[in-house]
Amino acid sequence: MTGESLLVAEHVTVEFGGNRALSEVDLDARAGEVTGLIGPNGAGKTTLFNVITGLLSPTAGRIRFDGRDVSRIDTHKRARLGIARTFQRLELFTDLTVRDNLRVAGEIRNTWSGFGKGLGGRVRRINVAHETERVLDLIGLGALADADVSTIPTGTARVVELGRALMIRPRVLLLDEPASGQSDDETRAFTHLLRRLVRDDGLSILLVEHDMTLVMDVCDRIHVLDFGEVIAVGTPDDVRRDPRVHDAYLGTSTS
Ligand SMILES: Nc1ncnc2c1ncn2[C@@H]1O[C@H](COP(=O)(O)OP(=O)(O)OP(=O)(O)O)[C@@H](O)[C@H]1O
Numbered sequence: 001m002t003g004e005s006l007l008v009a010e011h012v013t014v015e016f017g018g019n020r021a022l023s024e025v026d027l028d029a030r031a032g033e034v035t036g037l038i039g040p041n042g043a044g045k046t047t048l049f050n051v052i053t054g055l056l057s058p059t060a061g062r063i064r065f066d067g068r069d070v071s072r073i074d075t076h077k078r079a080r081l082g083i084a085r086t087f088q089r090l091e092l093f094t095d096l097t098v099r100d101n102l103r104v105a106g107e108i109r110n111t112w113s114g115f116g117k118g119l120g121g122r123v124r125r126i127n128v129a130h131e132t133e134r135v136l137d138l139i140g141l142g143a144l145a146d147a148d149v150s151t152i153p154t155g156t157a158r159v160v161e162l163g164r165a166l167m168i169r170p171r172v173l174l175l176d177e178p179a180s181g182q183s184d185d186e187t188r189a190f191t192h193l194l195r196r197l198v199r200d201d202g203l204s205i206l207l208v209e210h211d212m213t214l215v216m217d218v219c220d221r222i223h224v225l226d227f228g229e230v231i232a233v234g235t236p237d238d239v240r241r242d243p244r245v246h247d248a249y250l251g252t253s254t255s
């Protein structure tokens with residue numbers, strides 16, 4: 001239901017060698033909402049994404065998804081439960097077309113249908129060809145479907161990555177700087193797309209982004225990280241007015 005906690009990080013601490021990248025971070029992304037995660041370079045945003053998706057084991061703390069402790073299950077199983085992400089550094093198959101990048105994700109999703117019980121029931125197979133065309137249409141890239149990803153601009157590739165994440169039919173989507181490399185027009189279109197995904201498809205989103213226009217436009221609530229600690233949580237207006245946030249980030253932000 002909208003407004004209920006869907007994805008929760010509890011007291012997450014990550015140490016790399018002697019360095020603390022995250023220090024007892026609590027985060028709460030609610031169903032049917034866009035949750036922002038902002039903060040200066042090196043604050044720990046991508047590190048938290050890596051913990052949430054299971055790419056990185058935290059030194060301490062837990063991740064809960066839909067009430068279940070998923071801290072000990074691997075990345076693929078978390079994806080199967082409905083946690084999808086895009087990467088700060090694009091990770092598309094550059095020698096494949098836009099359409100085939102989506103298709104591959106759909107084929108991977110269908111392999112999950114064979115998994116056993118214990119993870120919230122069976123995943124129903126999708127018709128990959130049909131779903132690919134639906135997602136291409138949704139993200140507005142039908143005309144570029146046959147283009148090799150190596151030939152399209154970065155801003156468009158960001159949308160392809162979003163499309164690929166959508167192919168697993170996620171419940172929550174983690175986006176790591178999706179507007180990076182996009183023109184202002186592309187970011188405006190992206191803003192509308194995110195709104196539509198939340199409103200029409202019931203998706204929940206956790207958004208890491210430095211483009212403050214996008215963040216303030218789409219987020220229902222925002223968490224602010226600084227040096228691995230959450231220094232503020234609130235609505236865009238709360239966060240904008242918070243002097244600590246201003247000092248740590250917004251006052252120095254160029255966008
Ligand atoms: N694999 C790693 N090994 C060692 N240190 C790491 C590793 N990954 C990240 N760090 C360090 O952890 C801290 C947080 O990095 P992280 O990439 O999470 O920041 P970020 O908030 O995503 O920054 P940006 O906005 O620049 O993407 C930084 O000091 C970084 O150097």
Ligand SMILES: [Mg+2]
Pocket residue numbers: 045046047088
């Ligand atoms: Mg990052």
